[in-house]
Amino acid sequence: MTTPPAPFSPEQQQPAAPAKKGGALLKKVGGIVVAIVVALAVKLGLPYLTGDAPVHAKAGECVTVTGPDNDPKVDTADCSSGKADLFKVVKVVDNTFDVEKCADAGELALAQQLDSDKFVLCLDKVAK
Structure with missing residues (x-):
């Protein structure tokens, strides 16, 4: 005959944390916003950073x-x-x-x- 396991002490017992419903949604929205910002920075800013932007020279230059x-x-x-x-x-x-x-x-x-x-x-x- 085997003995049943000893019950957990109050320190060992941890209640299950409630699921955060908004956390996953916030991460998804945050990821989408970051992706849009990066895409706009590359589209609008990269030519200026790399010097590939057209030059609008003036007459005489x-x-x-x-x-x-x-x-x-x-x-x-x-x-x-x-x-x-x-x-x-x-x-x-x-x-x-x-x-x-x-x-x-x-x-x-x-x-x-x-x-x-x-x-x-x-x-x-x-x-x-």
Whole structure:
């Protein structure tokens, strides 16, 4: 014959904790909010942090144009730098992507967009 186990002392007995219904929901909502914030930061902020944001140069400034024709990178530069691919901005046409607006000014037209601002840079090659 075996003896029954001894009953638990009051210190050993712990009542079951009530389930937290709002905790799981709060974690899910918090996770979704964090995901949205990260996605917006990457979408809106990453080009500015990496320097890939388009440059809205002014007439008279110089820029370098590098990269492929379908994704050119434009950076401001010193006009006396003597860099390859150095262009002077002859004219800036705002609120359009129409590169034909540069037909009377410059040898190269480059359409750009910065946030909701769209514009065309009319450029002339800087002689070395």
